[in-house]
Every structure is written in structure tokens, then in C-alpha cells.
Amino acid sequence: MSEINSTETSASSRRSSRASSNSRRKPKKNQIPLGIGIFLFIALFGIYLSTKSNLLAFFWVTGNAFGFILQKSRFCFTASMRDPLLTGSTSLTRAVMVALAITTLGFTAIKYGAHINGLPIPGQGYIVPISFATIFGGIIFGIGMVIAGGCASGTLMRVGEGFQMQVLSLAFFVIGSLVGAHNFDWWHKMFISKGQSVFLPDIFGWAGAVVVQLLIIASVYILADKWENKKTNEAN
Amino acid sequence: MKEVVLDCLGEACPIPLVKAENAIKDLSAGDVLIVQIDHSCAMKNVPEWARKEGHNVEIEEVDDGEWEVIIEKA
Numbered sequence: 001m002s003e004i005n006s007t008e009t010s011a012s013s014r015r016s017s018r019a020s021s022n023s024r025r026k027p028k029k030n031q032i033p034l035g036i037g038i039f040l041f042i043a044l045f046g047i048y049l050s051t052k053s054n055l056l057a058f059f060w061v062t063g064n065a066f067g068f069i070l071q072k073s074r075f076c077f078t079a080s081m082r083d084p085l086l087t088g089s090t091s092l093t094r095a096v097m098v099a100l101a102i103t104t105l106g107f108t109a110i111k112y113g114a115h116i117n118g119l120p121i122p123g124q125g126y127i128v129p130i131s132f133a134t135i136f137g138g139i140i141f142g143i144g145m146v147i148a149g150g151c152a153s154g155t156l157m158r159v160g161e162g163f164q165m166q167v168l169s170l171a172f173f174v175i176g177s178l179v180g181a182h183n184f185d186w187w188h189k190m191f192i193s194k195g196q197s198v199f200l201p202d203i204f205g206w207a208g209a210v211v212v213q214l215l216i217i218a219s220v221y222i223l224a225d226k227w228e229n230k231k232t233n234e235a236n
Numbered sequence: 237m238k239e240v241v242l243d244c245l246g247e248a249c250p251i252p253l254v255k256a257e258n259a260i261k262d263l264s265a266g267d268v269l270i271v272q273i274d275h276s277c278a279m280k281n282v283p284e285w286a287r288k289e290g291h292n293v294e295i296e297e298v299d300d301g302e303w304e305v306i307i308e309k310a
Contacts, residue, residue: 028300074280086250087285149248161276165248
């Protein structure tokens with residue numbers, strides 16, 4: 001009997017003992033009624049918003065859907081940039097590349113649709129010049145998000161989950177945004193206004209722009225996959 | 237056969253992973269490392285890393301938003 005026990009000091013027996021100790025924990029509260037309540041609130045508030053403005057209701061629905069998907073999928077832009085160097089895992093990097101490829105097609109469809117119908121192309125105001133400010137901002141944001149454990153959307157999502165440390169991140173995220181907005185004129189005068197703004201379809205044509213962008217995304221995807229294999233082989 | 241509990245409650249994303257990487261170096265095959273986490277991102281990357289290294293991994297949600305990642309070193 002003791003022999004059997006000693007040979008079986010594996011994780012399985014330990015796990016069963018752990019499982020029994022877990023059942024003695026206080027039972028989890030059933031969250032389903034609360035979930036249904038919140039879902040009803042979201043739906044009703046959406047209907048209320050649609051009486052005020054269709055656009056507001058649209059933002060409400062897309063915002064909630066985005067947050068839900070972000071939380072459930074554990075999608076993390078920070079990890080997509082950090083994990084390749086930290087652990088060699090690139091699954092999230094590749095997920096971001098897939099997301100970028102899909103948005104490339106979607107945005108091109110929207111913009112080209114407006115273009116061939118002679119309508120003003122939506123979202124052209126967001127095409128801003130590339131300059132030193134882009135690099136500088138990217139580095140500052142990158143350092144910040146790795147220390148804070150989440151990018152902008154990730155921080156918001158985890159505040160919603162109730163992770164207290166990131167309430168602190170959110171406070172400084174707001175402060176940082178205010179500082180950035182306050183200094184934006186200086187950056188604009190010194191760097192941004194001197195840069196050149198690029199709209200790919202102007203250079204490559206509509207089809208060319210899609211092809212070029214998808215090729216770049218595909219090569220990043222393939223490089224990420226190769227990088228992961230290399231890192232895994234090094235570790236073993 | 238050791239069982240080590242690593243308390244990472246309240247620690248944000250890369251920290252539980254880095255701590256687990258360091259902790260498992262001191263263990264020998266068959267030892268069990270239990271990483272306690274409450275950061276949803278670590279819930280994904282700690283098991284992913286451990287499985288890639290070839291360890292046996294189990295995840296238990298011990299409370300709402302609180303998990304134990306049980307890693308048996310291979």
C-alpha cells in the first residue's frame with residue numbers, strides 16, 4: 001500500500017488532493033443573473049441612445065463589442081510586441097498581423113467605395129505626416145505600456161475586470177494624454193509639420209497599395225513564425 | 237518532490253512569467269510549481285510558455301478572476 005503511494009506521488013494524486021481542498025473554498029457567486037442584467041442595461045441604453053443620435057448608439061454597440069472580444073480573447077497588443085523578445089512566443093504578434101490584414105481590406109473597401117462613388121473619402125484627416133515625433137512617441141509609449149502591463153485598450157479592459165494596479169495605470173494614462181495634448185503644438189511646429197504625409201493609394205494605386213501592404217504584413221508574419229521556431233530550438 | 241507556491245497576485249503581465257521562469261530553474265524534474273495569478277494576460281502567457289517548454293500544465297480558477305497555474309516540471 002505504501003509502495004503504491006510512494007510510486008504515485010505524481011502530480012495526479014497531488015492534484016486530486018488539491019481539488020478536494022479547493023472544494024472547501026467558499027463557493028463562487030453565480031454571476032449569470034448579473035450578466036443578464038448588464039446585457040439588458042447595455043441593450044436598453046443603446047436603444048435610448050439611438051433616439052438621441054444614431055452615431056452615439058453605433059459607438060456604444062461597437063465599444064461594448066470591442067471590449068467583450070478583447071477580454072474574452074485575451075488579445076494584448078503589448079504582449080504582441082514584448083513576448084517575442086521575452087519568451088520567443090509570437091502567437092499574439094501573428095494575431096495582430098492577421099487583424100491588420102483584415103482591417104487593411106476593410107478600410108480599403110470603405111475608402112475605395114467612397115472614392116468610386118465620388119464621395120469624400122472618410123478618415124483622410126487621420127493621415128498625418130511621419131516625423132521624428134512618430135519615433136519618439138512610439139518609444140515612450142512602448143516603454144510605458146510594458147511597465148504598466150498593458151496598452152491603452154488593454155489597460156481599459158483590465159480596469160473593467162477589476163485589476164487594481166491598472167486603475168493606477170489608467171490615472172497616469174489620462175495624465176500622460178493631457179501632457180501630450182498640452183505639448184502637441186510644440187511637436188507639431190518642430191517636427192510634424194516638416195514631415196511628409198503618405199497615403200499609399202496615391203503612390204501605388206488602390207490595388208497596388210493593398211498588395212504592398214498585405215505583402216509587408218505577410219512577411220512580418222513569416223518572420224515572426226521563423227523567430228519563434230528559432231527561439232524554441234535555442235531553448236531546448 | 238517539492239511543491240513550490242509562487243504568489244503573483246496583483247502582479248501585472250510579464251512579471252508572473254519572469255518569476256515562473258526563474259523559479260522553475262531551481263526545481264528538478266517532477267517538482268510542482270504553483271503560480272497564483274489574478275492578471276488575465278498572465279493566464280495566457282504563463283501556460284503557453286510552460287507547455288512550449290514541455291512541462292505538464294493545469295489551470296484552475298480558484299476564485300472569480302483568480303487562477304492557479306500548476307506546472308509539473310518535465
